[in-house]
Amino acid sequence: MQVIVAKDYDELSRWAAEAVAAQILEKPDSVLGLATGGTPLGMYRELKRMHQEGKLDLARVKTFNLDEYIGLPADHPESYHHYMQENFFRHVNLPADQAHVPDGTAGDLAVECQRYEEMIQAAGSIDLQVLGIGANGHIGFNEPGTEFGAVTHVLSLDPRTIKANARFFGSEDQVPRQAISMGIKTIMKSRKIILLASGTDKAEAIMRTVTGPVTVDMPASILQLHPNVTLLVDKAAAAFLKLDGGQMSVNC
Ligand code: PGA
Numbered sequence: 001m002q003v004i005v006a007k008d009y010d011e012l013s014r015w016a017a018e019a020v021a022a023q024i025l026e027k028p029d030s031v032l033g034l035a036t037g038g039t040p041l042g043m044y045r046e047l048k049r050m051h052q053e054g055k056l057d058l059a060r061v062k063t064f065n066l067d068e069y070i071g072l073p074a075d076h077p078e079s080y081h082h083y084m085q086e087n088f089f090r091h092v093n094l095p096a097d098q099a100h101v102p103d104g105t106a107g108d109l110a111v112e113c114q115r116y117e118e119m120i121q122a123a124g125s126i127d128l129q130v131l132g133i134g135a136n137g138h139i140g141f142n143e144p145g146t147e148f149g150a151v152t153h154v155l156s157l158d159p160r161t162i163k164a165n166a167r168f169f170g171s172e173d174q175v176p177r178q179a180i181s182m183g184i185k186t187i188m189k190s191r192k193i194i195l196l197a198s199g200t201d202k203a204e205a206i207m208r209t210v211t212g213p214v215t216v217d218m219p220a221s222i223l224q225l226h227p228n229v230t231l232l233v234d235k236a237a238a239a240f241l242k243l244d245g246g247q248m249s250v251n252c
Helices: 009-026 041-052 080-087 109-122 159-169 184-188 200-211 219-225
Strands: 002-006 031-034 062-065 067-069 128-131 153-156 178-181 192-197 229-234 247-249
Touching: 002 009, 009 031, 009 041, 009 128, 009 192, 009 229, 041 080, 062 109, 067 080, 109 153, 109 178, 184 219, 192 200, 192 219, 200 219, 200 229
Parallel strands: 002 229, 031 062, 031 128, 128 192, 192 229
Antiparallel strands: 002 247, 067 178, 153 178
8 A cells, every 4th residue: 555645635636637647548448436525526627627638538438436325316416426427527528328327316226236336347347446535434435334345235324424425415414314335345346546535534544544453444444455555645634644755655
């Protein structure tokens, strides 16, 4: 696991976009795993700029988002379908049928989970997965306590996640209680992973991800067992790490 510390959120966002762009240059038909939330917004802004400047071609890329709320239709302003459309998809040349987000309104959610997981595996699994992290250590919506062996599944949001995401909905009452998420096993099959974290409220989770025991109580700690993970964090999120010149390599 490698940890790279950016001086601020803008630098972190640029580095994340460069990592995605490098992946696509190296393999134009890459399969990307994408995240939502506040943290990757700067990365999407940079990717949009690169595309507008003619430096990024997504014509052959496939994308799979990590998760979606149960019960929110695609046009709901807080659905992750809508988020992706507004912040990324509509600004770039990614063909609509190559961009995938789980359907949180599916009549049979178990069937939808299986369909989504099979689509990822049929695409050859994910080349580069972008992750955020919750203050409770969740990746995707895999909350503390989630089995490491889970593939795409339905889960209940942790009270800390409901509280954190209330800022997008206006109040806690309006935050959906359940979501579909790629499982930890799905995520761990990705060939390369970058995890982005910004701000002091992520500092403890980052420290436990890097140096703590691998435990379902801190889902991101499983990343210690993945062969190609880079944590891109800003100084605030790195506050509890002992760093050598802004970089840290941890052999797990
Ligand atoms: P955030 O969410 O980027 O909005 O902090 C990250 C997450 O919950 O995974």
